Amino acid sequence: MTDSIASSPSRSRFHSMGWRFGIVAALTVVMFVPLIAVSFVIQDRAHYQSSAVYEVSQLWGGPMTLSGPFLILPVERERTETITNRDGLVRTETFIDRVEPVILMPETLNITADSRTEVRSRGIFQIPVFTADLQIAFDFDTDRVDEIIRSRETVLWDKASLVFYMPRTRSFSGHAILSAGSRRIDLEPGVPGGNGSGIRAALGDPRTLTGMVLEMGLNGADRMTFAPAGRETTVSLASDWPHPSFDGSFLPRTRSVTEAGFTAIWEVPHLARDIPQVSRGQAQLGSDFGVSFYDPVDFYHKVERAAKYGILFIALTFVTVLMAECLSARPVHPVQFLLIGVAQCVFFLLLLSFSEQVGFTAAYGIATAATVGLIGVYGVRGLGLGRHARVLTGALVTLYGTLFMILRSTDYALLAGSILAFAAVAVVMVMVRREDWFPEPGEKVPAA
Numbered sequence: 001m002t003d004s005i006a007s008s009p010s011r012s013r014f015h016s017m018g019w020r021f022g023i024v025a026a027l028t029v030v031m032f033v034p035l036i037a038v039s040f041v042i043q044d045r046a047h048y049q050s051s052a053v054y055e056v057s058q059l060w061g062g063p064m065t066l067s068g069p070f071l072i073l074p075v076e077r078e079r080t081e082t083i084t085n086r087d088g089l090v091r092t093e094t095f096i097d098r099v100e101p102v103i104l105m106p107e108t109l110n111i112t113a114d115s116r117t118e119v120r121s122r123g124i125f126q127i128p129v130f131t132a133d134l135q136i137a138f139d140f141d142t143d144r145v146d147e148i149i150r151s152r153e154t155v156l157w158d159k160a161s162l163v164f165y166m167p168r169t170r171s172f173s174g175h176a177i178l179s180a181g182s183r184r185i186d187l188e189p190g191v192p193g194g195n196g197s198g199i200r201a202a203l204g205d206p207r208t209l210t211g212m213v214l215e216m217g218l219n220g221a222d223r224m225t226f227a228p229a230g231r232e233t234t235v236s237l238a239s240d241w242p243h244p245s246f247d248g249s250f251l252p253r254t255r256s257v258t259e260a261g262f263t264a265i266w267e268v269p270h271l272a273r274d275i276p277q278v279s280r281g282q283a284q285l286g287s288d289f290g291v292s293f294y295d296p297v298d299f300y301h302k303v304e305r306a307a308k309y310g311i312l313f314i315a316l317t318f319v320t321v322l323m324a325e326c327l328s329a330r331p332v333h334p335v336q337f338l339l340i341g342v343a344q345c346v347f348f349l350l351l352l353s354f355s356e357q358v359g360f361t362a363a364y365g366i367a368t369a370a371t372v373g374l375i376g377v378y379g380v381r382g383l384g385l386g387r388h389a390r391v392l393t394g395a396l397v398t399l400y401g402t403l404f405m406i407l408r409s410t411d412y413a414l415l416a417g418s419i420l421a422f423a424a425v426a427v428v429m430v431m432v433r434r435e436d437w438f439p440e441p442g443e444k445v446p447a448a
Helices: 003-005 009-014 017-030 030-061 140-146 299-308 310-326 334-358 362-383 386-408 413-431
Strands: 064-084 092-106 107-123 125-139 153-155 161-163 170-179 183-184 198-204 211-222 224-227 232-239 244-248 254-258 261-269 278-280 289-293
Touching: 003 009, 003 153, 017 030, 017 310, 017 334, 030 107, 030 125, 030 211, 030 299, 030 310, 030 334, 064 125, 064 198, 064 211, 092 140, 107 224, 140 278, 170 198, 183 198, 198 278, 224 232, 244 254, 244 261, 261 289, 299 310, 299 334, 299 362, 299 386, 310 334, 310 362, 310 386, 310 413, 334 362, 362 386
Parallel strands: 064 224, 107 232
Antiparallel strands: 064 092, 064 153, 064 161, 092 278, 107 125, 125 211, 161 198, 170 183, 170 211, 224 289, 232 261, 244 289, 254 261
16 A cells, blocks of 8 residues: 555655655745744843833933033123114114023043942843942133133123033932032032033132032933043043943043952043033033943843744754654654744743743753753654654754854854854755655655
8 A cells, every 4th residue: 555655656756855845945934934923022022121121220210421510601792782763863772682601611520430239120120220429520711711702792700500411310319519619509400491401500700619529429220421521531430230331432441340340440531522612502412431231131132043043943953854754764744844843933932931030041951951852752752753863852952052152152153153054054965965856757755
């Protein structure tokens, strides 16, 4: 009975290696559907985690960006007009108009920040936040104002104000003290002109002030940055967070990162800035620099990267099964191929769900052991490969081991993936080099 079926021309063609490869290729394309569904699940969980991080960060103060200080000097201009009344009499009147204020930036700006981090929880997610104590010392060269004052303009020195810009004033964690020598200066929320959020202080005549220092405590999350407001800006930052990511327009001149935290020092000269020392109108905030409190436990990104290799792994597994069935007498049904493909898709769901609970490395071990064990047992019991199932199991161990190394080494991921794909194609070509792809009608083709 078996010989009569195998000798049928259509049956022979169906069981030929060419037909089998065609079926496997079609099944591989079909597996794109569950892989896309898995990708949606990964993206949804990553979005849920991002939402939790954002909510906690905003409640704690959010990213901290400090710009300033800026000395704002109101300016009045005298204007004379000639007026002719109804009787033909001509008179001259003088008007005083308020014009664009002068914005003066400090000559030197020295910022010292000491940050302490803690981890807040929202559900299963851990969100790092920080509290920073800042000391900001600065001074102004008020003689520079003469460079930008026009004729018939008068600077209202006694109405000068000091402004610091920041994203939100609810970041304050307690004290905020502005002093100039022995004088204590009151601070108020809000900045003039509606140019963002921040704090301000009425200084009086700044020409009499020396040694101005602002001390304050701020809450924040995710990022701490500063604007190079001074003609010479120096920022010294220390934190107990061991995973900093220095970014922005300037990198630190010196830095030290250990398991106990990090220290960094930035020095920005005036020639490196893109803003003038004295200007008119509104303060120009310019570019900023600082540090992001990077969380290395970003397993969603790793799982997403792993899923991108999903179709390659499924294709290689299908080809391995196809090669293994050539060594046995029992053909593998297309439904059995699909079951193996679905099991590999579920691997990524296991990896995602366990990563949220025990971390990525442990989750990868659990998901790999479960998937390889399931497919290996199925190869023996379900596919009837017998001892040839060791070929399938060995290939899966190699594939998942290679994937783990790819995920651990971002810089060489493309190289490793390309070599893996090339090696797989080469192995298949060697194994089928003697295959008769066009059996003659009526020729008996071994069930493959």
